Amino acid sequence: MAARRFVDGKQRVRIVDVAARAGVSITTVSHALSGRRPVSEATRERVQRAIEELSYRPNEAARSLRGQPTTTVAVIVPDITNPFYPQLARGMQDVLSPKGYQALICSSDAEPVSRREIVEQMLARRVDGICISGYYDDHTDAEPAVEAGVPVVLFGHRAPYPGISTVTTDDIGAGRLATEHLLSRGHERIAFISGPSISGPSISGPSDVGPPADRVAGYRAALESAGIADELVVHGPVSREGGAAGMRQLLALDHPPQAVVCTNDFVAIGAMQEALDRGLDVPGDVALVGFDDIDAAALVRPALTTMAVAIRRQGQAAAQLILDRIANPDQPPQATLFGTDLVQRQST
Amino acid sequence: MAARRFVDGKQRVRIVDVAARAGVSITTVSHALSGRRPVSEATRERVQRAIEELSYRPNEAARSLRGQPTTTVAVIVPDITNPFYPQLARGMQDVLSPKGYQALICSSDAEPVSRREIVEQMLARRVDGICISGYYDDHTDAEPAVEAGVPVVLFGHRAPYPGISTVTTDDIGAGRLATEHLLSRGHERIAFISGPSISGPSISGPSDVGPPADRVAGYRAALESAGIADELVVHGPVSREGGAAGMRQLLALDHPPQAVVCTNDFVAIGAMQEALDRGLDVPGDVALVGFDDIDAAALVRPALTTMAVAIRRQGQAAAQLILDRIANPDQPPQATLFGTDLVQRQST
DNA sequence: GGGGACGCAGACAACGCTGTCAAGAGGACC
DNA sequence: GGTCCTCTTGACAGCGTTGTCTGCGTCCCC
Secondary structure, eight states, X not given: OOOOEEETTEEEOOHHHHHHHHTSOHHHHHHHHHOSSOOOHHHHHHHHHHHHHHTOOOOHHHHHHTTOOOOEEEEEESOTTSTHHHHHHHHHHHHHGGGTOEEEEEEGGGSSSOHHHHHHHHHHTTOXXXXXXXXXXXXXXXXXXXXXXXXXXXXXXXXXXXXXEEEEEOHHHHHHHHHHHHHHTTOOSEEEEESOOTTOSOBOOSOOOHHHHHHHXXXXXXXXXXXXXXOEEXXXXXXXXXXXXXXXXXXXXXXXXXXXXESSHHHHHHHHHHHHHTTOOTTTTOEEEEEEOOHHHHHBSSOOEEEEOOHHHHHHHHHHHHHHHHHXXXXXXXXXXXXXXXXXXXXO | OOOOEEETTEEEOOHHHHHHHHTSOHHHHHHHHHOSSXXXXXXXXXXXXXXXXXXXXXXXXXXXXXXXXXXXXXXXXXXXXXXHHHHHHHHHHHHHGGGTOEEEEEEGGGSSSOHHHHHHHHHHTTOSEEEEESSOSOOGGGHHHHHTTOOEEEESOOSOBTTBEEEEEOHHHHHHHHXXXXXXXXXXXXXXXXXXXXXXXXXXXXXXXXXXXXXXXXXXXHHHHXXXXXXXXXXXXXXXXXXHHHHHHHHTSSSOOSEEEESXXXXXXXXXXXXXXXXXXXXXTOEEEXXXXXXXXXXXXXXXXXXXXXXXXXXXXXXXXXXHHHHOTTSOOOEEEEOOEEEOOSOO
């Protein structure tokens, strides 16, 4: 006859209820549960039965207040509706779940607050680790976590930072591979539709930052190696509309390019539709390469050639880095670089 | 000169550090923070300054242990990589974030444990509300939450259940509308590629359950109203492969259908590619309708006609139902039904 | 000038759990 | 029979908050 507590009509079973039912002290229940000190077989069984009869489950808040790990890892993504990030989250769950950890997924642009604020919130929840994803170069958001001694993995950042591990895609290599692929198909006049430039959309300009800039850098390197001086970079929003606008800009030129590298698949698909809508043949009149290999890349017609980023595997790597740091806090942070694979389809 | 605590190299500022720095008691700090009892302006400012200087943030675990709400709502989805569910999550965040609530997204099939177990875990974390999504008819998973007095919304379930609110799509109406659309285009021999049947894949059969069954029911109702007796339902996995297999089955018939309703867009896209690969014209030889209006539906060529489910709006509604129940626990649960819109593209 | 009202702030006891200290029972051994 | 283990269990403090009780001035009014 355990004495339950009723609050607002809610009833929750506490450890003392289990103890009363099993006829032991709460200490014994706790230790029977955690196995952190020996408990006789008979007692353990009585406790176990009481737990089942009462459907007892320890209060996580009380546990973590006592300093126990929360077995929770925060995964901060810029936009949960971008299919890229659920894949990342899934990869992390692949590794975290079997170890009993929960991924706490936060979409930062859905929040009215800054990413740094989200990090603070997660620290207040005492998460055991944090993964921050998204292309940006500012790692100061992660500082409070580093100071608090919570393992952090930056995902998509280039620069390693003291106390922080990173998981990054080799975007320079990817940009080079994509461009070399087009060169090998005989194209010489190759353009790049990139993300927004700092000085606003314009033809060319060295002002872009972050991994899109890396992809452009790879593109430039490939052209240079091939002895081609004409580079053609347009900027715009990273979206289908941005891709369409970029393509319009390119097609309006006196000498439109024969092939276009696009900073991601959304942009490429937008560019492709713009070209198709104008009656051009893809890849006959203009060949296209994207990045990321999102689901839709295989579904559009012609199917999009793209540089595949093994995002789920990268998520797994990020999770593993966090678990390693949790297990061994003194371990130095690591920087992991992932290569990309050309997935050739019909658009080149 | 606040005395910080160092644990495993982690340093966290506690309320007592703030109190010491501001020269007041911890009680005063607490109340200055919560505003739950009057604090003089001068004191409030001193406390505020101390908080900022120390970067203090209350420990959420201690708060919720004292019975404060966690301002967290669990969102349990079957598969985070299915683009449908991030939209749902995003819709919920649209409503939750401005109210200061966090969505805790859990992908249940990533977990090695049952959905019921996840519900239990969320209760142990003292979430303030739970949204369970996914097509299935078993609401027993939600029982522990109902018993604990935690607001629950079932998403995609048909049957209301005592103490549980539901947000559901009118799948019967959607199935009917899709079929009527094909009828109005002059098709008479119309098939349906459905989800798995309980008795295994087969031609027709009344054994399917859940909303896919509802869509089939709407399809049947439309045919009946039109005076058409020939119904043609094939079953298979809800995936692109399943759609391709279903289409193969249909094309192998003596009299293949002129039009096919598919239980969702993935299935429809798989079916479309199978048809295109066999040299058929879509919609000339076979017209296709899907459900859900996923991103890819607009991207494939021909673009897919589909029944759009305003999933994000439904997520918003689900979140609102939970917030309402939190604000007013005695309020009876509500069942919300959402209609669907035909988005006509090129496949019909 | 005394009594009550009021504004403000501190002390203290929980919340539910776990690590540590301590002790009782029982057996082994001298 | 007494001492010393070992095995098992219980009591207790404390994790960082917040709600409540209490107390101290100050002001107002009769």
